[in-house]
Amino acid sequence: MKTNVNGRTVELLTGDITKQQTDAIVNAANGTLLGGGGVDGAIHRAAGNNLLTACKSVRQEKLNGEKLPTGEAVITDGFRLPATYVIHTVGPVWSGNHQQRDEQLLADCYWNSLQLAADHQATSVAFPSIATGVYRFPVDLAAQVALTTIARFLRNQNDHDIRYVAMVLFSEQDYDIYQASMEEIKTSTRDLE
Template identity: 55%
Template structure:
């Protein structure tokens, strides 16, 4: 499914984000930036060992070696990935919805898009952030993600945004949410 928002395009696709040739892909990272499971592990594996080296350097640059805060975003090279850049963002762990998870998830999308805009990146692919091991329910996550992206694209010229969904079930949920938002 593909829609146009002013001079931008938003597209829902089914597939593997590590195969995307957009200028940037988004990594649903953990706060250590050192890789993990799910999308994070797949991106680190596909990018090669140089990604981990750069992530360690960024981690050392954070205040007192702290974790990257939930909702924030940082950028690295893409190394062996088709994408030139990887934008790492830490999604919220679902705790029932009473711990500001909605705002934090929205921040992941907005901060990643803003980082793209600030670096003249014209195409970006997102996974469904926080819906795996962080247990954020897919339906509300899809609505938050798509609303955040649509609002950003309505205010900014970025180019192309792809929601790369790994399962047909997630694709169907995102497609239904997008139709509802339009």
């Protein structure tokens, strides 16, 4: 499913984010940036050992040895991936106790990733469904946050070259949830055209 936002395309896909031929793909990383399970592990395996080395350098040089904070984003090369860049962001772990704060942190993941892609002159970006795996963020709420944030960025930030954003979803079930959310947003707001 595709939609248009301010002359730019947002598309929902099912598939493997490591195969996307976009300028940048986004990694749903953990704060250590050292790889893990799910999307994070798949991206590290596909990119090769140089990605781990680059992530260690980012931790030392940009984060002073600290973990990447939730909602923030950093960028590395894509190495063996088709994508030129990997943008690493850390989603919130869902507790259900601080829903508004968790929603804002998830929105920050998308916004900061798009801003970093724009800063590196990317024209296309592919996202996974951030924080909906082991971090347990409810997929229906994550879809609303993701699509609304992407649409607002594309509508309100005009000083960038991003023309295409893909949400690459792992399962048909997730795709159906994102599709329903996209259709709901299209009818209830002007965020999606």
